[in-house]
Amino acid sequence: MPEPKSAFDATYPCDFYEPAELFEPDQMYTIPEIARLLQELEPDAEVDPDTEAVLIDWAIPWVMTHAEDLVIAEPLEEDGPGYYGVAPHAVEGKAGGREAGEGEEESEDADPQDGA
Template identity: 55%
Template structure:
C-alpha cells in the first residue's frame, strides 16, 4: 500500500554503482555474491533467505542494465550457479 511522501523522513536520489566499483576484475561471482557486494557486504556474508531475496531484487536489474560491462561463465555442474565478472 502506498504511503504519503510526508510520512518518510529520509528520501534520497536513487543511484547505482558502476560494475568496476563493485567487482574485482580478477574474480568471477555468483549472482548471490554480486547482490551482497552491491550492498557493501562481503561476498560470503551469511544472510537469511528473505534478505537474500530482497538483495537479488536489486542485483538482477543492475546486472541487466550493466550487461555490456559483464561476462558470464557456465556453471561447473548442473546444480551450481553461473559466475559473472567484468568484461
C-alpha cells in the first residue's frame, strides 16, 4: 500500500553506482556479490538469507538497467551462477562518461571503405 511522503522522517536521492565505479575491471561477479557491492560490502561478506534476498531484489534491476555497460559469462559449473563484469568500453569511458562508450560503438559500425 502506498504511503505519503510525509510519513517518513527523510527521503534520499536514489543514487546508484555505475558499473565502472563498482567493479574491478578484471573481475566477474555473481548477482549476490553485486548486491553486496551495491551496499558497500565486500563481495564475500556474510549476510543473513533474508537480507540477501532484499539485496538481490535491488541488484537485479540494477544489472538490467546497466546491461549496456556489462559483459556476462557462462557459469563455471553446469549448475553454477552466471557472472557479470564491466564492459571494456565502460571502463575506457569512465573519465568521459557515457559519450566515450557511445562513440566507440558508432566507430564499429563505420564503413571501412569510407576511410573512417
